[in-house]
Amino acid sequence: xxxxxxxxxxxxxxxxxxxxxxxxxxxxxxxxxxxxxxxxxxxxxxxxxxxxxxxxxxxxxxxxxxxxxxxxxxxxxxxxxxxxxxxxxxxxxxxxxxxxxxxxxxxxxxxxxxxxxxxxxxxxxxxxxxxxxxxxxxxxxxxxxxxxxxxxxxxxxxxxxxxxxxxxxxxxxxxxxxxxxxxxxxxxxxxxxxxxxxxxxxxxxxxxxxxxxxxxxxxxxxxxxxxxxxxxxxxxxxxxxxxxxxxxxxxxxxxxxxxxxxxxxxxxxxxxxxxxxxxxxxxxxxxxxxxxxxxxxxxxxxxxxxxxxxxxxxxxxxxxxxxxxxxxxxxxxxxxxxxxxxxxxxxxxxxxxxxxxxxxxxxxxxxxxxxxxxxxxxxxxxxxxxx
Numbered sequence: 307x308x309x310x311x312x313x314x315x316x317x318x319x320x321x322x323x324x325x326x327x328x329x330x331x332x333x334x335x336x337x338x339x340x341x342x343x344x345x346x347x348x349x350x351x352x353x354x355x356x357x358x359x360x361x362x363x364x365x366x367x368x369x370x371x372x373x374x375x376x377x378x379x380x381x382x383x384x385x386x387x388x389x390x391x392x393x394x395x396x397x398x399x400x401x402x403x404x405x406x407x408x409x410x411x412x413x414x415x416x417x418x419x420x421x422x423x424x425x426x427x428x429x430x431x432x433x434x435x436x437x438x439x440x441x442x443x444x445x446x447x448x449x450x451x452x453x454x455x456x457x458x459x460x461x462x463x464x465x466x467x468x469x470x471x472x473x474x475x476x477x478x479x480x481x482x483x484x485x486x487x488x489x490x491x492x493x494x495x496x497x498x499x500x501x502x503x504x505x506x507x508x509x510x511x512x513x514x515x516x517x518x519x520x521x522x523x524x525x526x527x528x529x530x531x532x533x534x535x536x537x538x539x540x541x542x543x544x545x546x547x548x549x550x551x552x553x554x555x556x557x558x559x560x561x562x563x564x565x566x567x568x569x570x571x572x573x574x575x576x577x578x579x580x581x582x583x584x585x586x587x588x589x590x591x592x593x594x595x596x597x598x599x600x601x602x603x604x605x606x607x608x609x610x611x612x613x614x615x616x617x618x619x620x621x622x623x624x625x626x627x628x629x630x631x632x633x634x635x636x637x638x639x640x641x642x643x644x645x646x647x648x649x650x651x652x653x654x655x656x657x658x659x660x661x662x663x664x665x666x667x668x669x670x671x672x673x674x675x676x677x678x679x680x681x682x683x684x685x686x687x688x689x690x691x692x693x
Contacts, residue, residue, distance in 0.1 A: 311357040311441065312425035312513075314416065315348065316531045318365040318397050319434045320472060323560035326682035327660060331370040333558060334362075334433035337643055337661075339571045340611040340624050343374055344558065346589045347438055348431050353381040354585035355441035357429070358389035361419045363412075363530070368395040380590045392419055413524040420516060428516040430532050432507035436556040436567055438584040439508060447549050448510045454544035455515065457486065457536055458508035460551045461501040467557055469497050474533060476503045476548050486546040489536055506551060507532050515544070554579040565658060565678045568624055568641050572607055592627065602633060618650070635665075639675070652687075663687065 321328035327336060334345040352360060360383055364371065371393075377384040378391040394415050420428060427445055439458060448456040459476050467473060470493050477488045495502055509532040511519070519538045520530065528534040539546045554576060556567040570576040581587050597610050600617035608620045611627040618635035625631070626643045632650040640657040648654065649667040656673035659665070660683040668689040673679035685693050 310426045311352070311355055311429050311445070312420060312423040312427070313348075313352055313357055313360040313429040313431060314419070314530065315345075315360060315362045315431050315433065316507075316529070317362055317368075317371075317433055318529065318531075319432060321365070324558070324564060326680060327561070327564070327658070329682065330367070332364055332366065332368065332433070334364075335370040335374065336558065336564065337626060338436070339568060339577075340609045340626050341592075342587065342589045344433050344436060345371065345374065346587055347436060348433060349375075349378075349381040349383075350585065350587045351439050351441050352383070352429075353588055355445070356382070357441070358383060359392070359419075359423055359425075361392040361416070362394065363397050363415075364393065364395040365397050366395065368393055374590060376590065380588050407527050408524075408529070410524075413520060413530075416520055416530055417517070420513060420520075423513075426513055428511050428513055430507075430509040430511065430530070430535065432532070434558045435506045435508075436554075436558055436580070437506055437508075437551065438553055438580055438587060439506070439551055440584050441510075444508070444510055444549050448547070451484075451547045452545070453547040454512065455536060455539040455546045456510045456549050457532060457546065458506050458549045458551050459503045460506055460555050461503050462555065463499045464492070464495050464502050465497055465499055467492065467504070468559055468563075469493065471557070471559060473557060473559075474505045476505055478503070478548060484548045484550070486536070486540070486548050488540065489533065503548065504557075505532065505536075506555060508551075509535060511535065515539075553583055561658070561678065561680055562676060565641065565656075565675075569622070569639070571609065571624070572622060594627065600633060603631075618648070640678075657681065660685075 317332050317334050336344050473492050474489050475492045479485045519535050558564050594613040597614040603616045604619040606621040608623045610625040613627050614629045616631045617633035618631045621638045623637050623640045628645045629642045630647045634650040635648045636653045638655045640654045642659045643661045646659045646663045648665045651667050652665045652669045656678045657671045658680045662684045663681050665687040666689045669687045671679050
């Protein structure tokens, strides 16, 4: 399947409810499970499908994403035969400049990328749906159905997402052929535990059909996204089929869902469902020393990356690389990101520390499972808990 798939990542998701974690990074760059970033999961799906190129359209600055992806070699995207990672940043800024209209260059960049590729299929994806989807199976299903557009979905409880969620519900024909007849806002559905088919921001579409929709999107000033292209297909009465995904899924739409997704990785069933049920998940390797545990360190049901130093107590928590927990410090139900330091006597419960946060001696921070405390990057937490 190599060279048959060209991927377009629509990374302009609304990140307001994830601030301050997204103040200096897109959702795709959010750290996850001690050593990964969210972009690793769709990129790994591309690798396992033997795709060789991807185009990223980023809402603001993409510095953190570029630093992580580099040449794309980890995911096989550095091929000299038409491959590569093509980045386009500041989409949100360019839209504001042109009075809420997408600039001509926005559509031209998509057109140039697709027409220059040797791909037969275009894959549209986002980054805020945490999943491990097998793209080969999706493309095979697309061909078996002789579909114009195939969009992935999963049946999940309505109340597992926010009441005001931005995600959509797919409605199917009554013949149970998985043919999509309409798309409706999920926020209009009854907020209960009933399963509903929710789109997971993944679409496969034939190259020529994509270019036709791209022109219509340009004429209608539409975002190049799964939702807008699916609506264009339905308006044209083209064949739109749904591909049922049954693996692990978590919508990262606010701080609480991000916190829950990380905490679920402490559950062996959830961890295996995401990382081992389908194809392997790849990330850029960083070789460093193993984590050191002091003689009085106590670790309970936690994940720790390499190069940490732990002298205190860590319970039900995730520690990223180069984190230092001093003797007498206690960390419970928390996420501590790279290069953070917690001094002796400090206590953290239901807390998210972004990178390079320094917590001073005796500080006490305690959130709740529904409302964890978030400390932004490079902050210093004083002993009395103030920043």
